[in-house]
Amino acid sequence: xxxxxxxxxxxxxxxxxxxxxxxxxxxxxxxxxxxxxxxxxxxxxxxxxxxxxxxxxxxxxxxxxxxxxxxxxxxxxxxxxxxxxxxxxxxxxxxxxxxxxxxxxxxxxxxxxxxxxxxxxxxxxxxxxxxxxxxxxxxxxxxxxxxxxxxxxxxxxxxxxxxxxxxxxxxxxxxxxxxxx
Numbered sequence: 001x002x003x004x005x006x007x008x009x010x011x012x013x014x015x016x017x018x019x020x021x022x023x024x025x026x027x028x029x030x031x032x033x034x035x036x037x038x039x040x041x042x043x044x045x046x047x048x049x050x051x052x053x054x055x056x057x058x059x060x061x062x063x064x065x066x067x068x069x070x071x072x073x074x075x076x077x078x079x080x081x082x083x084x085x086x087x088x089x090x091x092x093x094x095x096x097x098x099x100x101x102x103x104x105x106x107x108x109x110x111x112x113x114x115x116x117x118x119x120x121x122x123x124x125x126x127x128x129x130x131x132x133x134x135x136x137x138x139x140x141x142x143x144x145x146x147x148x149x150x151x152x153x154x155x156x157x158x159x160x161x162x163x164x165x166x167x168x169x170x171x172x173x174x175x176x177x178x179x180x181x
Contacts, residue, residue, distance in 0.1 A: 004156050007134040011126065013156070017163035018122055024170045025056065025115075032177050034111050037169075039176050048096050049169075052103055056173070059166050060114040061106040062099065067121035070158040074128055077145040085154060122159075129155055 004010040025033060033056055043050070053059050073085045090098045106114070129137070136142050137152035146154065 004152065004160065005138055007129070007132070007137050007152070010137065010152055010155055010159070011129060014122075014126065014129070014159035014163070017160040017167065021163050021167050021170065024167060024174065028174060028177070032174070035173075035177065037173050037176075039172055043172075049099070049165075052100060053169065055111075056170070057106070057109065057111040057114045058103060059169055060111075060118045061109055062102060063162055063166060064114065064117045064121050065102040065105075066158050066162055067118075067125050070154060071121070071124055071128060073154075074151070077143065082145055125155070125159060129159075 004013045036055055037053065039045075039050065049062075053062065069085060069087075073083060076083045086092070086095055087098065109117075132151065137155065138150050140148065140150055143151060
């Protein structure tokens with residue numbers, strides 16, 4: 001799927017990927033939804049998230065927290081409170097530690113709550129996207145607080161691209177559940 005470059009494509013891709021992710025989740029039994037991830041002995045992916053996220057709840061709260069980053073960033077800057085997308089103690093080289101902090105923060109969050117939180121935050125993100133014009137979302141430097149990127153690019157990253165990331169993890173979990181059955 002190509003990266004959205006218009007408001008209508010952004011909305012369509014975000015909603016389609018979100019629905020695709022939920023259909024995958026709903027295709028699993030409750031036992032598989034709450035199982036610890038076990039991608040197998042020969043699993044050799046190096047990215048930190050493959051080790052960090054231990055279950056579906058971890059994936060869902062990760063998505064939720066990135067929604068919160070987007071929502072807080074947009075709302076603050078719209079109020080005239082200039083702030084960066086990432087909290088000030090992080091940058092694009094160190095945000096992995098922020099993801100670990102999100103993980104730590106939610107270790108006592110029940111799985112059912114993580115589903116509700118993500119559904120709610122997805123709706124909030126989609127509502128905020130709806131408020132912007134195509135130009136506001138995809139014209140470079142339309143807002144000075146987006147730097148050299150576009151607001152739409154941040155929205156894509158927090159929605160459809162991130163949902164695609166989650167879908168890959170969920171599919172890997174489903175495959176290993178099938179192998180062990």
